[in-house]
Amino acid sequence: MRVVVQGGGRRGRRAGLAGVLWAGAELAVTVGVVVLLLVVHQVWWTNRQALAAAREEVRELERDWALPPPPDRPDSGDSGDSGDSGDSGDSGGSGPAVVPEASASLSAGPSVPARGTAPRASAAPPVRESAYGVLRIPRLGVVVPVAQGVDKRAVLDKGYAGHYPGTAQPGAQGNFALAGHRNTHGEPFRYINRLRAGDELIVDVRGQRYTYVVGRTLAQTSERDTGVIAPVPRSTVRPEYGYDEPGAYITLTTCTPEYTSTYRLVVWGTLKG
Template identity: 35%
Template sequence: MAVRLLVRTLSELCVTVGALMVLFVVYVLFWTGLRADSAMDGEIHRLQDSWATQPVATVRPSTPHKVPDSARPAPEVTPYPQGKAFAVMYVPRLGRAWHKPVLQGTGTDTLKRGLGHYADTARLGGVGNFAVAGHRRTYGDPFKDFPRLRKGDEVVLTDGRTWYTYEIDRAPYRTVPTDVAVVDPVPVKSGYTVPGRYLTLTTCDPEWGHSHRLVTWGHLESTQPVEDGMPKGMAG
């Protein structure tokens, strides 16, 4: 009798634990994703509403402005308001519908609402290294397909006034979380040797872990006013 009771108790315990594990997986995969997607959509809508009230530029170039290599003044690292969205990122390689808000900071709460701009790195389009982090999995899986990025891919951002088109210069590189030099103004492992207008994207690796980081780098290829329409790489 005692044995039967023990077996029944253990069986019920296993069923309970299994049910809790399933609920946890559903929470991680589904619920956090729904909340994150809603939060990111909200950030983008707030940005678009604020941009709609901005004065329209009266003078604008007729063609995209290619950024010259000689444009190398001191790095521009004036911070954006902490925890606030200031731009939207588009990566055609990750899908025509893929677009995410970029917020200032890389804290836990910030990364639940979008991508995070590393503190003390360059401003969007500025001289130095504009560095951005994002979750690989959970909270909307913004960088789930990060390993698909390739040399020559475009990463396009807008702050409501200007389109900034960066071109990726190498496929994702695997490193450890303590390798903070990947967001230096001139990240050595990127292959860059002189100051410029660079982009760094980072995410966790492996897909469901955080023991390592995936990193990719790019340079600012061109800019153009929003009034001139979307960059060619986003058309069609």
């Protein structure tokens, strides 16, 4: 005799649907955990890594600046210089020295050379993507290396402030323009929106300190607003913001709003005289 069981197919379909839903839920949880870990890595871990590396770079620079300068090597074609001919010497590997050598670490407060008060002549730019200076923002407690170039991977992601190629060197006539991350990778410029007129921006290079004073800010402009880093900085998007007279300027740029790269936030200062 044949026994007919009714409803078994429906229960089987329900069980199959429940299994699919369960698998989907597990997949969603797994994806969520992976995304969360990526966010933690990007926002927290990269900050720790870049901040620690940037601080160590500042210490390395200051240790290097505390050393006596290497002896100059005469040019091969200069026979009239009475330099020490017995010097087996360095090849001048420090390359484009920006300013005279320091006799003590710039971290030592009173031993720092006097502040630059007059714009100096432009010097040869430092080696590309190498740190050669330190930017200090006392109001924010920021101490960050300054490197040549604004390449994301080679400079900014290391937690450095990047010096825009083609803009002036520290203390020189023109515009010493810098970029830095606002979020992640050390985020040195995260709070530059808190800077106010009169705040100091201090730039240390080998043997010299230049102090700039914040004068103006531009809360938001286009990423293509190259006028903000011109020798006489003035926004091409919002021309009511900027300067009219030649001088020695500093410009800080970063992304805004936070956690986006839609616009740029700009802070300008002038060399303290």
